Amino acid sequence: MFLILILALILPAPALAEQVVAGLSRDEIAITTNFDGSEILIFGAVRREAPIPRSGPLEVIITVEGPDRPVTVRRKDRRFGIWINTDAAEVDEAPTFYAVSTTAPLRDVLSDTNDLRHRISIRRAIRAVGSGVSDQPSFTRALIRIREENGLYQLNEGAVNLRDDTLFDTSVRLPANLVEGSYRTRIFLTRNRQIIAAYDTVIAVRKVGLERLIYNLAHERPLIYGILSLVIAIAAGWLASAVFRYIRA
Numbered sequence: 001m002f003l004i005l006i007l008a009l010i011l012p013a014p015a016l017a018e019q020v021v022a023g024l025s026r027d028e029i030a031i032t033t034n035f036d037g038s039e040i041l042i043f044g045a046v047r048r049e050a051p052i053p054r055s056g057p058l059e060v061i062i063t064v065e066g067p068d069r070p071v072t073v074r075r076k077d078r079r080f081g082i083w084i085n086t087d088a089a090e091v092d093e094a095p096t097f098y099a100v101s102t103t104a105p106l107r108d109v110l111s112d113t114n115d116l117r118h119r120i121s122i123r124r125a126i127r128a129v130g131s132g133v134s135d136q137p138s139f140t141r142a143l144i145r146i147r148e149e150n151g152l153y154q155l156n157e158g159a160v161n162l163r164d165d166t167l168f169d170t171s172v173r174l175p176a177n178l179v180e181g182s183y184r185t186r187i188f189l190t191r192n193r194q195i196i197a198a199y200d201t202v203i204a205v206r207k208v209g210l211e212r213l214i215y216n217l218a219h220e221r222p223l224i225y226g227i228l229s230l231v232i233a234i235a236a237g238w239l240a241s242a243v244f245r246y247i248r249a
Helices: 002-010 113-117 136-149 209-220 222-248
Strands: 016-023 028-031 037-049 060-067 068-079 082-095 098-102 155-157 161-164 167-174 181-191 194-209
Touching: 016 194, 016 209, 037 060, 037 181, 037 194, 060 161, 060 167, 068 136, 098 167, 113 181, 113 194, 136 155, 155 167, 209 222
Parallel strands: 028 194, 098 155
Antiparallel strands: 016 037, 037 167, 060 098, 060 181, 068 082, 161 167, 181 194
């Protein structure tokens, strides 16, 4: 047994039978004042050291994940004829954007064990523990539903094109209300619902121009930002009043 352990440490590990070679149409997105969203093309190929295995069909899963942020989810109820907040749950970490694209229905290409290990599905990408409410799953489902309606969470089953079990591509639509940061992009190859290879890269999303100036000023010099906002509001009000008086005259 000791000899087998020594040989396992000395001998090089065998190369993976199938590996991902991938690329992006762009690896950086600039958010400007007129930014209305973007589309990323993700493409690649499967590199093999041996003939295509026949143990099961090859499937591809591609995820794009924005920065994680804590979220407070509130529940409203009708009391005395008005809608008010009645309960709230804290979600420890939730991606600000999350898209999953696959070659087939996700449940057919990925096992629950692999989903739990790699946090691939939307519900697994959200971490909500110790919120103090008994029905935490309902708050998580509400968060997913709201962000799906806003285009921030996407499940695009069948959106990945796979040709000859070798070439694949898909496009992911990024909405206009993106959060600045690093967007992690992962590609998984699966057979029989088991992950056999993975690839990981990052898309940088940054504000530029006037957007960058305003963002930096608000976060790094909040006092100056507040004073300037007040001055601009007063100036705009005075100008509107002067124009109104001129028109009436």
